[in-house]
Amino acid sequence: MNFPQFAFNNVRRNARAYIAYFLSSSFMVMIFFAYSVFIYHPGVANSEMGPSSATSMQIAAFIVYIFAFFFVLYSISSFLKSRNLEFGLLTILGARPGQINKLIFMENMLIGFFAIVTGLAGGMLLSKLFLLLSTRVIGIDDLPFYWPVKAILITSISFISLFLVISIFTLLFIRKNRVLELLQGNAKPKKQPKASILLTLLGTALLATGFFTLQIEIGSPTVLLVAAITGIAGTYFFYSQLSVFIVRLLQRSRKSTWRGTRLLWISEMSYKLRDNSRILFMITVVTALASMGAGVVLSLNQAGRDVYHENPFSVNMTYYQTPDSKTELNRIHQELEQAGVEYTEIRIDTLYSSAVTGDGKEHTLRLMGLQQFNKLASSLGLKEDNKLGRNEAILIDSEAIFIDSKEQVAADYVVNGMVTLKEQSAAALTVKESLETDAFAFFQSSAPILVVPEPWMDTVQTALAAESEANASPMIEYAYKVPAWDTGALPKADSPEAIAGANLGKWNAEMSKKSETPFFLTTRANTYMLLKQSTAMISFVSIFVALIFSVSSASFLYFKLHSELTADIRMYRALSKIGLSTREMSATATKQIAVLFYIPVFVSALQSYVVVRPVMSSLVNTGVGSSVLVTFAAYLVLQSVFFLIVKSRYIWSLKKMMV
Incomplete structure (x- = not known):
C-alpha cells in the first residue's frame, strides 16, 4: 500500500466523522457555482435588472466564499485535534513529522477534490431550476440553459485554491505534542468547568451596553459599531462564562436538580457548554446576522404593501413651481386613457411655512387651504364639510410609512393650544382639532399639515414672496384617483396599473x-x-x-458530538451497569443535544429583535415583530430537522453499547 492509498483509506474509514463536513463543503461549492452560472449567463447583460441582479449575486458568492474559508479552516483544525491518538500511534511506528504533515495535506486535498466534484455535479443538475427560480422571483425574462464553462473554471479554481491554502496554513500550526499526550488523545479526564465571576459580570455588562446603546439615536454609525462590538463580545462571554455560571447555580439547588436524571444531564451540560462555547457563539452570530437581514427585508416588504394600500391615488405629479404648460399632465392623461379607465384629477396647492415655538425654534410644516382640504376629504376617508373660524386651524400629523424625521411631531408645533407661523408672527392660530392619520402618506414629505382658512394662504404667500424677493409659488400636486384600480389587491407585474406605472416611470426617468x-x-x-x-x-x-449557514451550523454540532461519542459511550455504559435504563439514557442525551441545537436559535432570535426593531423603527413606520417571528419560525423548523437527524444517529450509537 503506497502513501496516497493510505491517505484514501484513512478518509474512507473515517467516513462517519467526515460525512457532515464533506456534505457541507459540497453544498457551499454548489451554491457558489449556481450563483456563478447566473452571473456569467450571456442573457443577463441584456436584461434591464440583469446587471444589478448579477452584482447582488456576486456579493452573495463572495460571502459564501469567505464563510467557506473559515468553515473549512475551523473544521480541519477540529478534525486534527480529534486524531491525536492516531498521530501518536503513527509516531511510535516510525512516522516522521514530515510524513504526518504530508498525510494530513493529502487527506484535506482529497476531501476538497471530491467536495468540488460533487458540488459541481449537483450544481449542474440544479442550474436550470436555479435559473428558472431566479428569473421568476427577480422578475426578469427567462434565461435559457447554457454550458457554463466560465462558471465551472472559476468555481474549481476558487475552491482548489481555498483547500490548498488552508491545508498549507493548517500545517504551520500543528502542535508538536509528546507521544504520551498524543496517545491519550481525547481520553484525558476533563477538568470541572468553572466560571470567572469577573468575566461573567463583564459579559452581562457588555450585553446590557449593547441593548441600551440601541435605545438611543440609531442613525449614528458609532452607535451601531458600539452596539455590534459589545453585543458580539457579550455573546461570547454568555456561552463561555455566563451559561456555565448558571448551570453551576442549578447544580447547587438540590431541591430542583437532584431528582431523577436531572443531575446527570445538567452536570453534563456544564461540560458541553464550555467545550462547545466557540461553536455556539459562532452559530449564534451567523444566525443572528442572517435573521436580521431577513427581518429587514420582510419589514421593507410589509412597508411597501402598506404604502400601496394607504395611497388612495394611483398617480401623483408634483410641481415645485407653477408650470408654464400642462404637457406633463397630457402624458398622464394619455397613459390612463390607453389603459381604458376612468379617473378623477385633483389639484392640491400647499405652501411650506415654519412654526415658531416658545424657545425660538422653527419647525417646518405645510399649509393647505380649507376648501382644498374639504375637496380631498372624501377621497382620503376623512370628515367632510369642516368649518374654521378666521384664526382657527386643523393640525394633521401625517404618519408616513417611510419616516424622514422622527423629530417632526405635532407636539412640537403647538404652544398653549396655538400655532404661531414665522411669516405671520403677529397673530396665532388656534388649533381647533388635531388629527393623526396616514391619509397624506402619498406626499413626498412627512412634515405635518396645517389646514387654514384661504385668507391665511394668501397672507403667508405674500410674506414669503417679500422675504425671498420673488414669486413664492405654492407647491402644486396633481393626484389621480382611478376607481377601477382600487380593488384592495396588490398589483401584479402584468396588471394594467403596473404596466401604466412602469411606462410613466420610464418616461419620468427619461425627462x-x-x-x-x-x-x-x-x-x-x-x-x-x-x-x-x-x-x-x-x-x-x-x-x-x-x-x-444553517447546514454548516448543524455540521459543526454533528462533528462535535461525534468527537465526544467515545467518551459518552464509556460514561453511559458504566451508568447502565448501575441501573440507568435505555429510556433514561435517551431522554438525557436528547435534552443535552436539544440545548446545543436550540439555544443559538433562541438567542439569535432575541438579538435580531433587539437590533432590527430600533433600526427599522427609524426607517419605516411599521411593526417588525411579525417579521422577526417569521424568520425565527423558519430557522426553528430547519434546525428541528437537523436536530432529529443528529439525535437519532447519536442515540442509535449509544444504544448499541448499553448493557
Whole structure:
C-alpha cells in the first residue's frame, strides 16, 4: 500500500466523522457555482435588472466564499485535534513529522477534490431550476440553459485554491505534542468547568451596553459599531462564562436538580457548554446576522404593501413651481386613457411655512387651504364639510410609512393650544382639532399639515414672496384617483396599473435626464413593484446564504458530538451497569443535544429583535415583530430537522453499547 492509498483509506474509514463536513463543503461549492452560472449567463447583460441582479449575486458568492474559508479552516483544525491518538500511534511506528504533515495535506486535498466534484455535479443538475427560480422571483425574462464553462473554471479554481491554502496554513500550526499526550488523545479526564465571576459580570455588562446603546439615536454609525462590538463580545462571554455560571447555580439547588436524571444531564451540560462555547457563539452570530437581514427585508416588504394600500391615488405629479404648460399632465392623461379607465384629477396647492415655538425654534410644516382640504376629504376617508373660524386651524400629523424625521411631531408645533407661523408672527392660530392619520402618506414629505382658512394662504404667500424677493409659488400636486384600480389587491407585474406605472416611470426617468425638470412623478404601482423586485432579489440571494449557514451550523454540532461519542459511550455504559435504563439514557442525551441545537436559535432570535426593531423603527413606520417571528419560525423548523437527524444517529450509537 503506497502513501496516497493510505491517505484514501484513512478518509474512507473515517467516513462517519467526515460525512457532515464533506456534505457541507459540497453544498457551499454548489451554491457558489449556481450563483456563478447566473452571473456569467450571456442573457443577463441584456436584461434591464440583469446587471444589478448579477452584482447582488456576486456579493452573495463572495460571502459564501469567505464563510467557506473559515468553515473549512475551523473544521480541519477540529478534525486534527480529534486524531491525536492516531498521530501518536503513527509516531511510535516510525512516522516522521514530515510524513504526518504530508498525510494530513493529502487527506484535506482529497476531501476538497471530491467536495468540488460533487458540488459541481449537483450544481449542474440544479442550474436550470436555479435559473428558472431566479428569473421568476427577480422578475426578469427567462434565461435559457447554457454550458457554463466560465462558471465551472472559476468555481474549481476558487475552491482548489481555498483547500490548498488552508491545508498549507493548517500545517504551520500543528502542535508538536509528546507521544504520551498524543496517545491519550481525547481520553484525558476533563477538568470541572468553572466560571470567572469577573468575566461573567463583564459579559452581562457588555450585553446590557449593547441593548441600551440601541435605545438611543440609531442613525449614528458609532452607535451601531458600539452596539455590534459589545453585543458580539457579550455573546461570547454568555456561552463561555455566563451559561456555565448558571448551570453551576442549578447544580447547587438540590431541591430542583437532584431528582431523577436531572443531575446527570445538567452536570453534563456544564461540560458541553464550555467545550462547545466557540461553536455556539459562532452559530449564534451567523444566525443572528442572517435573521436580521431577513427581518429587514420582510419589514421593507410589509412597508411597501402598506404604502400601496394607504395611497388612495394611483398617480401623483408634483410641481415645485407653477408650470408654464400642462404637457406633463397630457402624458398622464394619455397613459390612463390607453389603459381604458376612468379617473378623477385633483389639484392640491400647499405652501411650506415654519412654526415658531416658545424657545425660538422653527419647525417646518405645510399649509393647505380649507376648501382644498374639504375637496380631498372624501377621497382620503376623512370628515367632510369642516368649518374654521378666521384664526382657527386643523393640525394633521401625517404618519408616513417611510419616516424622514422622527423629530417632526405635532407636539412640537403647538404652544398653549396655538400655532404661531414665522411669516405671520403677529397673530396665532388656534388649533381647533388635531388629527393623526396616514391619509397624506402619498406626499413626498412627512412634515405635518396645517389646514387654514384661504385668507391665511394668501397672507403667508405674500410674506414669503417679500422675504425671498420673488414669486413664492405654492407647491402644486396633481393626484389621480382611478376607481377601477382600487380593488384592495396588490398589483401584479402584468396588471394594467403596473404596466401604466412602469411606462410613466420610464418616461419620468427619461425627462429627468434631458433637463432639470421642475416636477416629480410617482405611481404607487411602480413604486411597489420596484421595491418588490429589489427585496425579492435580496430575499432570493439571502435564502441560499442562510441555508449554507444553517447546514454548516448543524455540521459543526454533528462533528462535535461525534468527537465526544467515545467518551459518552464509556460514561453511559458504566451508568447502565448501575441501573440507568435505555429510556433514561435517551431522554438525557436528547435534552443535552436539544440545548446545543436550540439555544443559538433562541438567542439569535432575541438579538435580531433587539437590533432590527430600533433600526427599522427609524426607517419605516411599521411593526417588525411579525417579521422577526417569521424568520425565527423558519430557522426553528430547519434546525428541528437537523436536530432529529443528529439525535437519532447519536442515540442509535449509544444504544448499541448499553448493557
